[in-house]
Amino acid sequence: MSELRPGVLEGAIAPVLNTVLHGHQQAEQFLAEAYRSGKSHHAILLEGPEGIGKATLAFRFANHVLSHPDPEQAPDRLADPDPASPVSRQIASGASHNLLHLTRPVDEKTGKVKSTITVDEVRKAGHFFSQTSGSGNWRIVIIDPADDLNRNGANAILKILEEPPRRALFLVLSHAPGRLLPTIRSRCLPLRLKPLSDEAMRAALDHLGFALRSDEEARAVLKIADGSVARALKIINYGGLDIIAAFDKAIDGEGPARRKAMHQLADALSGRDSDAAFNFFTEHVGDFLRQQARAAALDGRLDLANRFAGLVSAIDERFTVAGAYNLDRKQTILDVMSEIAA
Known part of the structure; x- marks a missing residue:
């Protein structure tokens, strides 16, 4: 198990350090063959749900390219990175002059990861390319994920993508x-990555040192995780099953019992070091509302389906604003739960 880095879940291996990838053999083969052909696109959009291995694949491919700078001489598949190689050591330590990882920065005052990738972070890409313009080496930028770019940051990235430097490669995660x-x-x-199969999920969790205690626990975790290792870790390490049970209790309750359940849940998710649990809660709220919208649509209740669909966007925006402006988390949770209950 690796050191815990900012933004990395407890029990996870930071993608830059992870030498093993499960379940994406076709995507790996496509990238290796496209690069070897010399016709690889300068910007690849790695799409798929959070926590399925997109960042690990990006660093894996970056390692492959920087280890084999001549496409014609590159292997036709991606091998597990060798941690002892100079390229791997430089990438892992953040000291590679040919790789830039753009992600949400850590706030120096609070020590917490910021809510967006700002234009100041994106400007590092311009500096990166200007410093390495005469090297002749591949220069790789990993945007992880592009969903976190604020408006100015997104526009700044767009300008670089419109006129990419020579031998530049962008790996855009979303x-x-x-x-x-x-x-x-x-x-x-676009390169779409699918959620992991149960077999790949078990292999990935085993690689991280997690042995599910029983078949019943395994079925529950795998069902809710839905092919995402990150989601599985939140269930195992951050009380995901308890959060879902408390959410259901608050939604199904009535009168004083409902209000008490809502406050208990809000208190539990508003304490110190509860960021991962809170993030799991926000994901579950979105999943719950989408399921309700789907069920209402299949039942022919289109007005109700539209209301649930609209609530998904409204609540997602509420969570985003609350995070951006550091609003009171407990009150945000209570407001959201009241809207859903209504």
Whole structure:
């Protein structure tokens, strides 16, 4: 198990350090063959749900390219990175002059990861390319994920994508590509990664040192995780099953019992070091509302389906604003739960 880095879940291996990838053999083969052909696109959009291995694949491919700078001489498949190789050591330590990882920065005052990738972070890409312009080496930028770019940051990235430098490669990660600027999507080659199968999930969790205690626990975790290792870790390490049970109790309750359940849940998710649990809660709220909208639509209750669909967007926006402006988390949870209950 690796050191815990900012933004990395307890029990996870930071993608930059992870030498093993499960369940994406076809995507790996496509990237290796496209690169070897010499016709690889300068910007690849790695799409798929959060926590299925997109960042690990991006660093894996970056390692492959920097280890084999001549495409014609590159292997026809991606091998597990060798932690002892100079390229791997430089990438792992953040000291590679040919790789830039753009992600949400850590706030120096609070020590917490910021809510967006700002234009100041994106400007590092311009500096990165200007410093390495005469090297002749591949220069790789991983945007992780592009969903976190604020408006100015997204526009700044777009300008670079419109006129990419020579031998530049962009690996653009997205959990929800439909939310990206259409102009960014149009300049990238999409590569869709699917949620992991149960077999791949078990292998990934075993690689991280997690042995599910019983078949019943395994079925529950795998069902709710829905092919996402990150979601599985939140269930195992951050009380995901308890959060779902408390959410159901608050939604199904009535009168004083409902209000008490809501406050208990809000208190539990508003304490110190509860960011991961809170993030799991926000994901579950979105999943719950989408399921309700789907069920209402299948039942022919289109007005209700539209109301639930609208609530997904409204609550997602509420969570985003609350995070951006550091609003009271407990009150945000209570407001959201009241809207859903209504």
